Amino acid sequence: MAQPAGDSPSWHPHLWHPTTQVATARIPERVVRGEGAELITASGERLIDAISSWWVTLHGHAEPTIARAIAAQASTLEQVIFANFSHPPAEALATRLCRRSGLDRVFFSDNGSTAVEVALKAAWQWWRNRGSERRQLIAFEGAYHGDTFGAMAVGERSLFSEPFEPLLFAVARAPWPSTAGLESNDPGLEERERQALSALERLLEVPTAAVILEPLVQGASGMRMVREVFLQQLERRVRQAGALLIADEVLTGFGRSGRLFACHRAAIRPDLIALSKGLTGGFLPMGVTLASEAVFQGFVAPDPSRTLFHGHSFTANPLGCAAALASLDLLEQAPERHEGMEARHRPHLERLARHRLVRAPRLLGSIAAFDLAVEHPGYLNPAGRRLQDLVWQRGVFLRPLGQVVYLLPPLSIDDDQLARCYEAIGWALDQL
Numbered sequence: 001m002a003q004p005a006g007d008s009p010s011w012h013p014h015l016w017h018p019t020t021q022v023a024t025a026r027i028p029e030r031v032v033r034g035e036g037a038e039l040i041t042a043s044g045e046r047l048i049d050a051i052s053s054w055w056v057t058l059h060g061h062a063e064p065t066i067a068r069a070i071a072a073q074a075s076t077l078e079q080v081i082f083a084n085f086s087h088p089p090a091e092a093l094a095t096r097l098c099r100r101s102g103l104d105r106v107f108f109s110d111n112g113s114t115a116v117e118v119a120l121k122a123a124w125q126w127w128r129n130r131g132s133e134r135r136q137l138i139a140f141e142g143a144y145h146g147d148t149f150g151a152m153a154v155g156e157r158s159l160f161s162e163p164f165e166p167l168l169f170a171v172a173r174a175p176w177p178s179t180a181g182l183e184s185n186d187p188g189l190e191e192r193e194r195q196a197l198s199a200l201e202r203l204l205e206v207p208t209a210a211v212i213l214e215p216l217v218q219g220a221s222g223m224r225m226v227r228e229v230f231l232q233q234l235e236r237r238v239r240q241a242g243a244l245l246i247a248d249e250v251l252t253g254f255g256r257s258g259r260l261f262a263c264h265r266a267a268i269r270p271d272l273i274a275l276s277k278g279l280t281g282g283f284l285p286m287g288v289t290l291a292s293e294a295v296f297q298g299f300v301a302p303d304p305s306r307t308l309f310h311g312h313s314f315t316a317n318p319l320g321c322a323a324a325l326a327s328l329d330l331l332e333q334a335p336e337r338h339e340g341m342e343a344r345h346r347p348h349l350e351r352l353a354r355h356r357l358v359r360a361p362r363l364l365g366s367i368a369a370f371d372l373a374v375e376h377p378g379y380l381n382p383a384g385r386r387l388q389d390l391v392w393q394r395g396v397f398l399r400p401l402g403q404v405v406y407l408l409p410p411l412s413i414d415d416d417q418l419a420r421c422y423e424a425i426g427w428a429l430d431q432l
C-alpha cells in the first residue's frame with residue numbers, strides 16, 4: 001500500500017511485532033490516536049478499525065467513561081498483591097460477572113491464553129483432587145485457544161504450532177460442523193452435525209476430564225460458525241459422559257454474539273468459561289476464568305496439594321477491574337448496541353453475498369464473515385492480503401485470515417462508517 005509522502009517509513013530497530021514476518025510484511029503504520037471506530041495515523045490518515053484491533057476494542061477507541069474510570073482507579077489503588085489481599089473493584093467485578101454469567105467463582109489472570117490455561121488446569125486438577133483417573137481432553141478441529149503451550153496444545157495443529165509439535169500434549173479431536181452460509185442454504189449441515197456428534201460420542205467412551213470449545217464461532221480458524229442446536233446436543237453428550245465442559249468465550253464474550261455471552265444464546269451451561277478481549281472494553285490486558293461452585297469446592301480441603309497453585313503477578317489488577325466495570329456499565333446501559341449489530345450487518349452482507357467472489361457468507365452478532373473464492377484456501381493464501389491493501393486505500397482496516405474476510409467492528413461504529421466498510425469491500429472485490 002502507498003506510504004504517505006513526507007514520512008520515511010522504516011522498521012523500528014528495537015521492536016519485534018507479533019505474527020509478523022519482517023522479510024515480507026509491510027512496515028507497520030504508526031498510530032497516534034484512536035477515536036471511536038477510527039484510528040488516526042501519524043500522517044493524519046483516518047482508518048475505520050473494522051476488526052476492533054484484534055477483536056478487543058468493544059465500545060470504540062479512547063471511550064471516555066472507561067478512560068476516566070481507569071484514571072480514577074490509578075490515583076486510588078493501581079495494584080496490590082492478590083494473595084492475602086482483596087480489593088473493591090475485584091469484588092464488584094466478580095459479583096457482576098457471576099450474576100451475569102450464571103457461574104459462581106472468578107479466577108483472574110492476564111489475557112485469553114492464560115484464562116484458557118487456568119480453565120484447563122482447574123479441570124484437570126479437579127478430577128485429580130477427586131482421585132479420578134480421567135486423563136483425556138477433547139477439543140475440536142479448527143480450534144484456537146491461544147499461543148501459550150497449554151492453549152496451543154488444545155488448539156488445532158497449524159502453521160503457528162508446528163515448530164513446537166513435540167512439546168504439545170495429546171488431545172482427542174472431534175469434527176466441527178461449521179455452517180456454509182446464511183440460514184437454510186446449507187443442505188449437508190444436519191448430516192455433518194450428526195457425524196460430528198457420533199464422533200464425539202466415540203471419543204467420550206474414553207474417560208474424559210474436559211471438553212473445550214469456542215461457543216457458536218471458532219474465531220482464528222476462520223469465523224467458523226455452528227448452530228445453537230448443535231451445541232445443545234453436544235452438551236448433552238458431554239453431560240452423559242460426566243466430563244467437564246469448558247467454553248472459551250475469549251472472542252464471543254461481552255456481546256460479540258449478539259447476547260452478553262454466546263453460551264446464553266446457545267442455551268448451554270458450561271462448568272468453566274474463559275473470558276478476555278472485550279472484558280476491559282479492550283483497554284487493558286486481563287483475563288478471567290469463571291467456574292461453577294462445584295469446580296471451586298473441589299479445591300477446598302486442609303490438604304495443601306488440593307490447592308490450585310497458579311497465579312500471575314498482576315492477578316486482578318485494579319485498573320483492569322475498573323475498566324471492566326465501566327465496560328459492563330456501557331453494555332448494560334445500552335444492550336441494543338450489541339443486540340442490534342447483527343441486523344445492521346445483514347442487509348450489507350446479503351448484498352455482498354451476490355458477488356461472484358463471495359462464498360459462505362455468515363453472520364453472528366457483530367461478526368460478519370465470508371470466504372473469497374480461491375483455489376488454495378489457507379492462512380497463507382494471498383487473496384486476503386490483497387483485499388486488505390485495497391480496502392486500506394478506501395480508509396478501512398481489515399485483516400483477513402487467509403481467504404476469510406470478516407468484519408468485527410467496535411459497537412460504536414455508526415451506520416455511515418459501517419456502510420463505508422462494505423462499500424470498500426465491494427469495490428475491492430471488483431478489483432480482484
Ligand SMILES: *Cc1c(COP(=O)(O)O)cnc(C)c1O
Nearest residue numbers: 111112113144145146219250251
Ligand atoms: C484471542 C483468543 C484467545 C487468546 O487470547 P490472547 O489474549 O490473545 O492470549 C483464546 N481463545 C480465543 C477463542 C481467542 O479468540
